[in-house]
Amino acid sequence: MELKIGVIGTGAIGQDHIRRFTNKVKGAKVVAVTDIHVERAEQIAQEVGAKFVKTGEELISLPEVDAVVVTSWDPTHEQYVLEAINHNKYVFCEKPLSVETEGCKRIVDAEVKLGKRLVQVGFMRRYDRGYMELKEIIDSGKLGEVLMLHCAHRNVSSGENYDTLMAIVNSAVHEIDVLRWLLNEDYVAAQVIMPKKTSNTHEKLHDPQVLILETESGIHIDVEIFVNCKYGYDIKCEVVCEDGVVSLSNPSYSSIRTAGKDFTGIPIDWEQRFEAAYEQELQLWVDSVTADEMNGPTAWDGYVASVTTTAGTEARETGKRVEIKIDKCPDLYK
Numbered sequence: 001m002e003l004k005i006g007v008i009g010t011g012a013i014g015q016d017h018i019r020r021f022t023n024k025v026k027g028a029k030v031v032a033v034t035d036i037h038v039e040r041a042e043q044i045a046q047e048v049g050a051k052f053v054k055t056g057e058e059l060i061s062l063p064e065v066d067a068v069v070v071t072s073w074d075p076t077h078e079q080y081v082l083e084a085i086n087h088n089k090y091v092f093c094e095k096p097l098s099v100e101t102e103g104c105k106r107i108v109d110a111e112v113k114l115g116k117r118l119v120q121v122g123f124m125r126r127y128d129r130g131y132m133e134l135k136e137i138i139d140s141g142k143l144g145e146v147l148m149l150h151c152a153h154r155n156v157s158s159g160e161n162y163d164t165l166m167a168i169v170n171s172a173v174h175e176i177d178v179l180r181w182l183l184n185e186d187y188v189a190a191q192v193i194m195p196k197k198t199s200n201t202h203e204k205l206h207d208p209q210v211l212i213l214e215t216e217s218g219i220h221i222d223v224e225i226f227v228n229c230k231y232g233y234d235i236k237c238e239v240v241c242e243d244g245v246v247s248l249s250n251p252s253y254s255s256i257r258t259a260g261k262d263f264t265g266i267p268i269d270w271e272q273r274f275e276a277a278y279e280q281e282l283q284l285w286v287d288s289v290t291a292d293e294m295n296g297p298t299a300w301d302g303y304v305a306s307v308t309t310t311a312g313t314e315a316r317e318t319g320k321r322v323e324i325k326i327d328k329c330p331d332l333y334k
């Protein structure tokens with residue numbers, strides 16, 4: 001039996017996910033879509049044989065929709081996730097779970113009240129082979145204790161609507177989630193350094209920024225966020241341990257050597273860099289919904305990410321080291 005999915009938001013990643021559900025993921029079918037950009041959504045609905053509906057609320061209430069995917073703009077996520085929980089339906093929500101920590105908390109409270117986990121957050125890096133290998137090496141203890149992590153999150157360019165706030169809330173949120181998963185510990189403090197601003201940005205965006213995090217055991221993490229780096233989509237993560245260093249490398253299957261130089265490709269965007277991770281993420285989500293048991297990144301992970309990004313924002317605004325205080329984790333998420 002196929003899982004029948006409704007997708008809210010048929011923009012860039014919404015279309016990518018619809019394509020994956022249609023062509024790659026086994027056991028699922030997109031049966032309904034909605035977007036405020038009606039014409040495009042209607043066309044996509046027609047292409048995949050789905051129904052177009054006018055609103056997210058209407059889509060969630062359709063009896064033929066078993067599970068919901070939220071790929072609309074950040075500020076709309078919370079309302080649709082809460083609505084799906086009200087309808088007792090599984091929901092996959094792209095990050096961030098909510099633009100406010102209080103919003104994430106409302107979602108966590110709704111799940112706790114229901115006594116069941118229905119939400120998965122789109123932190124796809126946990127499904128990337130590179131990060132999985134780093135985790136395996138760290139967990140094996142072969143290199144001793146982890147001491148420091150040096151990371152970079154570089155995008156080729158950012159749009160006019162991408163502002164200073166988003167560097168941490170929209171981009172570094174991926175590192176915030178995946179590094180916590182990698183190290184199996186939470187953060188205790190954040191600081192932000194604002195280096196010299198690139199000329200390839202606009203007035204509302206200070207680019208690059210450096211986010212510094214400290215974990216419970218004292219591990220130091222620095223994350224460079226540079227979203228107009230121009231040359232490629234470059235995600236770096238170097239883990240410095242007591243007895244060695246382990247680093248992420250970009251997936252690359254060939255290189256060219258000529259005229260005394262060695263050229264290796266760099267992915268151009270997140271879609272290319274994390275293609276395999278997105279596919280695995282959605283396949284495992286479909287499998288877990290079908291088995292009626294969630295096992296991906298939870299609403300609690302979305303909440304912790306939000307507490308951390310909020311502390312990062314405060315640290316940037318005040319120029320101070322800000323402590324990160326996380327509520328007690330409810331039993332539902334242990």
Ligand SMILES: NC(=O)c1ccc[n+]([C@@H]2O[C@H](COP(=O)([O-])OP(=O)(O)OC[C@H]3O[C@@H](n4cnc5c(N)ncnc54)[C@H](O)[C@@H]3O)[C@@H](O)[C@H]2O)c1
Pocket residue numbers: 008009010011012013014034035036037056071072073074076094095096122123124170270
């Ligand atoms: N995991 C990742 O790597 C990743 C990558 C890209 C985007 N995202 C997240 O996915 C979301 C979408 O990003 P995008 O790049 O596809 O943006 P986008 O602007 O291309 O698409 C968003 C779509 O949502 C629609 N929309 C907005 N409000 C709506 C509403 N109330 N009801 C229905 N449709 C609505 C817009 O019309 C648009 O078509 C964002 O939250 C973003 O943070 C995650």
Ligand SMILES: O[C@H]1[C@H](O)[C@@H](O)[C@H](O)[C@@H](O)[C@H]1O
Pocket residue numbers: 155170171174227270
């Ligand atoms: O929304 C996108 C997306 O999450 C990408 O994975 C990230 O690299 C970008 O910086 C961000 O703007």
